[in-house]
Amino acid sequence: MSSEWPLWEVFIRGQHGLNHRHVGSLHAPDAEMAINNARDVYTRRNEGVSIWVVKSADITASAPSDKGPLFDPSNSKVYRHPTFFDIPDEVGHM
Amino acid sequence: MYAQMVKTDSTRLRSLDEMDPVERAFQERVDAGQKIEPKEWMPEGYRKTLVRQISQHAHSEIVGQLPEGNWITRAPTLERKAILLAKVQDEAGHGLYLYCAAETLGVSRDELYEQLHSGKAKYSSIFNYPTLTWADIGAIGWLVDGAAIMNQVPLQRCSYGPYSRAMIRICKEESFHQRQGYDILMKMVKGTPAQKAMVQDALNRWWWPSLMMFGPSDDASVHSAQSMAWKIKQNSNDELRQKFVDQTVPQAKYLGLTVPDPDLTWNEEKGGYDFGQPDWEEFFNVIAGNGPCNAERLEARRKAWNDGAWFRDGLTAHAEKMAERRAAAKIAAE
Ligand SMILES: [Fe+2]
Ligand SMILES: [Fe+2]
Numbered sequence: 001m002s003s004e005w006p007l008w009e010v011f012i013r014g015q016h017g018l019n020h021r022h023v024g025s026l027h028a029p030d031a032e033m034a035i036n037n038a039r040d041v042y043t044r045r046n047e048g049v050s051i052w053v054v055k056s057a058d059i060t061a062s063a064p065s066d067k068g069p070l071f072d073p074s075n076s077k078v079y080r081h082p083t084f085f086d087i088p089d090e091v092g093h094m
Numbered sequence: 095m096y097a098q099m100v101k102t103d104s105t106r107l108r109s110l111d112e113m114d115p116v117e118r119a120f121q122e123r124v125d126a127g128q129k130i131e132p133k134e135w136m137p138e139g140y141r142k143t144l145v146r147q148i149s150q151h152a153h154s155e156i157v158g159q160l161p162e163g164n165w166i167t168r169a170p171t172l173e174r175k176a177i178l179l180a181k182v183q184d185e186a187g188h189g190l191y192l193y194c195a196a197e198t199l200g201v202s203r204d205e206l207y208e209q210l211h212s213g214k215a216k217y218s219s220i221f222n223y224p225t226l227t228w229a230d231i232g233a234i235g236w237l238v239d240g241a242a243i244m245n246q247v248p249l250q251r252c253s254y255g256p257y258s259r260a261m262i263r264i265c266k267e268e269s270f271h272q273r274q275g276y277d278i279l280m281k282m283v284k285g286t287p288a289q290k291a292m293v294q295d296a297l298n299r300w301w302w303p304s305l306m307m308f309g310p311s312d313d314a315s316v317h318s319a320q321s322m323a324w325k326i327k328q329n330s331n332d333e334l335r336q337k338f339v340d341q342t343v344p345q346a347k348y349l350g351l352t353v354p355d356p357d358l359t360w361n362e363e364k365g366g367y368d369f370g371q372p373d374w375e376e377f378f379n380v381i382a383g384n385g386p387c388n389a390e391r392l393e394a395r396r397k398a399w400n401d402g403a404w405f406r407d408g409l410t411a412h413a414e415k416m417a418e419r420r421a422a423a424k425i426a427a428e
Binding site: 003023025026027029030033041042044045061064 | 131133134135180183184187190191194197202203204259260263267406409410412413416417
């Protein structure tokens with residue numbers, strides 16, 4: 001009769017003021033248990049100072065086929081990178 | 095290894111020219127060392143083989159807790175007990191990382207458990223041997239985790255993103271496992287003659303099953319060639335076994351132990367050891383379910399799963415009740 005617990009995606013903030021980063025997933029009946037389980041599964045060696053959990057079903061992801069339309073347009077905009085501009089050495093650090 | 099003799103559904107390896115454009119593009123990405131991610135197109139054979147390999151690997155981590163769990167309550171000191179607990183807990187974690195990786199390929203956790211509990215899925219042959227003395231715990235860390243590391247280090251570069259990332263996490267934790275085992279044995283060989291004899295006995299019993307972990311020679315196997323083309327396997331079974339023997343024999347010598355292989359000799363020319371073959375008939379027997387502990391291991395897994403059902407259901411019921419209450423409170427506040 002038992003039904004499978006939902007899947008949660010786990011995000012951990014490491015020690016050094018970094019962003020939360022996706023580390024994996026796990027099953028848990030609710031958010032509170034998901035955090036408890038994430039502590040045991042993903043931070044047994046001080047890997048983090050903070051945990052986020054999100055139900056996997058609540059994540060909207062871009063499709064692999066959208067890669068072109070989404071990301072190609074920025075390829076042609078090389079002027080967005082500082083190295084596009086030649087600044088003479090005399091100007092000093094910029 | 096932890097996944098032994100994984101089948102691929104391929105009957106022969108096809109060249110790029112024989113593939114349709116979609117599959118060729120996939121194979122070219124793999125050849126270029128790119129990672130394949132969950133929602134991307136992949137050949138059905140690749141997906142199925144990965145599910146088999148990753149789930150076998152996961153089952154092995156989970157079942158692998160049982161032989162060591164046998165000694166948690168009997169560890170000789172409180173410190174050894176805490177260390178062994180931490181080690182076994184890591185193995186539970188390894189199983190969970192791997193189940194998650196398998197689930198990204200479209201199988202559910204319940205399906206995977208069902209395959210294990212029904213005896214349909216395989217796990218590594220090594221965990222069907224009994225742990226008779228405390229020296230066995232040392233031998234497992236040293237030899238079994240040592241053999242696992244041999245196999246898992248190259249798998250960190252495997253083509254499937256979630257599997258590769260799980261392997262990276264696992265490899266970070268494995269060297270503690272091997273060292274704690276060797277440390278147990280270093281202590282014991284300095285003990286009484288009886289304790290030293292216990293270590294030799296453990297090596298005698300675990301040596302050949304450890305060599306079997308790499309599986310029979312697969313140089314002529316289509317499955318192995320296909321898995322290598324897909325980069326979900328990087329080395330042949332014989333290659334890894336050779337590396338393992340070369341690394342382990344000096345470690346046995348350091349402990350003052352004799353490796354139980356009359357054919358073991360240093361081969362100067364190849365820069366490695368020549369060694370005998372394990373009893374492959376025994377291996378196939380264990381794989382077929384007839385090892386010394388197969389029935390006991392599966393029974394322990396089923397019992398744990400069934401005995402925990404009321405607790406899992408209780409947590410689900412609690413979660414549902416809390417969700418209903420939250421919804422009711424929200425309506426009341428509006
Ligand atoms: Fe492990
Ligand atoms: Fe391990």
